[in-house]
Amino acid sequence: MDAAMKPPGLLQGKFIFKKLPNGNLDKTKVVCTLCNAELVYCRSSSSLKYHLNAKHPLANAEDAGPSTDVAQGKSRRQTTMFECNRGKPVSTALSAKLTNLLAQWIATSCRPISVVEDDGLELVLQAATGDPSYKLPARRTIMRRIHDQHAAEKAAKNEKMVEARCVALTGDHWTSVNNDNYLGVTVHLIDASWELHSFALGVMKTEERHFAEACARQFLDVANQWGIADKISTIGTDSAPNMVAAGRILPFEHLPCAAHVRRTYTTLSQQKHNLALPTNAEYEKLAKLEKLLEPCRSQMMILPILCDSKLPSPRTSTSGGEKINLEWLKVATALDPRFKDLKCLPRAEREPVWAKLSELVKREEPALQPLGEKNPEPPKKKTALLLMGSDSESDEETPEDNTVERYKVEPSASLDQCPLKWWSDHTAVYGKMAHIARKYLGTPATTVPCERLFSLAGHIVQKRRSSLSPENVNKLVCLSDWWKKEK
Known part of the structure; x- marks a missing residue:
């Protein structure tokens, strides 16, 4: 050569x-x-x-x-990504991103903090990054990131509640594997764009006995921590005697959980009693009826149907006579444009619901009038009445006076239509009633959201993790709940 x-x-x-x-x-x-x-x-x-x-x-x-x-004479092969990154040290930015993702994964998937000490996980990340020198962050680093992420997410949730005019709470108590008692509280609201939000406010450890006064004070503590005590419309709990008594003490409307009350009748079939149970033929008819009523599975609709039946249990709770808050649920059903015809109620019970709604609209007027605004001019008589020569002042009415009547004659929405979307399109027409709808439709009829919190807490506080501090338990549960719902 x-x-x-x-x-x-x-x-x-x-x-x-x-x-x-x-x-x-x-x-x-x-x-x-x-x-x-x-x-x-x-x-x-x-x-x-x-x-x-x-x-x-x-x-x-x-x-x-x-x-x-x-x-x-061989064809040149393109270098793979792994070959290009092999041996290349992980940059500071990528290392920080990996630490944040590890903290988010630990919180969302309820993984133990000690997972960062797993040699196998470190080997996986070393192979993925191509840096054999990469080291997992320490426990303290992960916990600091979790605290920072919780503070950022909490600020975002707080903004939603600041913008909301009214919120609803659901709460219940839970006992961990090491016999620590926690109070779980969730909040529910409909924002200005008519989007429903439901997320955890916290899982707070309680030291005192669950007397009614203590339970009421604990709910108020959570409300004051988030600055929403003056915005709470209802508080939903189970029908335990202490919770029912706490509901009477609190300055909010109490809404006993419909699921807990209905469960009483369900267990009757497993007990010795003299009640007549449905026959096999009747069960077959009920199965067909269930299929026909599938669109009515809404929580706000199924409860009045049960309460109107002759079954003994759904009208009272397991605590010895505490009734379900039917008045609230009936108004909520009337404000659902799909079921506003109130066919689930006897005819004699429908007119009082509309009268209640009219009263709520009248109460809402001062709250919606801007501060400093002068009283409007006296309403003018309808043109049609003037043409007829009527001079009776009783025929005078404002657009707000017939809001409920106009809503009653409005065509009902289809069963597959979202009621919040309907109200979003009709807010300009029913302004004051729309605010009432936002309050009533944003209130859940059950405390199921709290039960989900306890399922999360059960995955976090385990036998091998029973020494977690209450602060870390609260932040891990909240982050897991918030991020899962954002997905």
């Missing part, structure tokens, strides 16, 4: 022999021309190739390839 065609020595000039002070070359040491690293040379290029693969994979792939594969 011609001398001009010979490639430069030491891997195509990427290494040169070290030059001594006297000008001679030291054949036992070489210097990398890419990073000026000094290496020992023992007449073998293996260590030099290893240095290129570890520190300069791109330069090695571009220049070393043609001298081998191309020279031998």
Whole structure:
């Protein structure tokens, strides 16, 4: 081969022999021309190739390839991502991102904090990043990130409640595996764009006995911590005697959980009693009826149906006579445009619901009038009445006076239509009634959201993690609930 065609020595000039002070070359040491690293040379290029693969994979792939594969007539293969990143140290930005993702994964999936000490997880991340020197963050680092993430998410949730005019709470107590008592509270609201939000406010550890006064005070503490005590419309609990008594103490409307009350009748079939149960033929008819009533599975609709039946249990709770808040649920059903005809109620019970709704609209007028606004001019008589020559002042009415009547004659929405979307389209027409609808339709009829919180808490507070502080339990449960609902 011609001398001009010979490639430069030491891997195509990427290494040169070290030059001594006297000008001679030291054949036992070489210097990398890419990073000026000094290496020992023992007449073998293996260590030099290893240095290129570890520190300069791109330069090695571009220049070393043609001298081998191309020279031998082989097609040049594209370098894989793993080969490009192999040996490349993880940047500071990527390391911080991995730490945040680890903290989010631990909180969302209810993983133990000790998972960051798992050697297997570290090996997986080292292989994924291509950096064999990557080390998992310490426990304290992860906990600091969880605290920071909780503060950021809490601020975002607080903004939603600041904008809301009214909210509803549901709460219940839970006992962990190490016999610690916690109060779980969730909030429910409909924002200005008619989107329903339901998320956890916290899981607070309680030390005192669950007397009614203590339960009421605990709910108020949570409300004051979030600054929503003056916005709460209802508070939903189970029908335990202490919760029912606490509902009487609190200055909010109490809404006993419909699911707990209905469960009483369900268990009657498993007990010794003298009640007549349905026959097999009647069960078959009920199965067909259930299929027909599938669109009516809404919580706000099914409860009045049950309460209007002759069953003994749904009218009273398990605590000895505490009735369900039927008045609230009936108004909520009337404000649902799909069921506003109130066919679930006897005819004699429908008119009092509309009278109640009219009263609520009248009460809402002062609250919606801007501060400092002068009283409007006396309403004018209808044009039709003036043409007829009527001079009776009793015929005078404002647009607000007939709001409920106009809503009653409005065509009912289809069963598959979202009631919140309907109210969003009709807010300008029924302004004051729309605010009432936002309050009533945003109130759940059950305390199921709290039960979900306790399921999350049960995954977090386990036998191997029973020493978690109440503060960490609260933040982990809240983050898991918030992030899962955002998905």
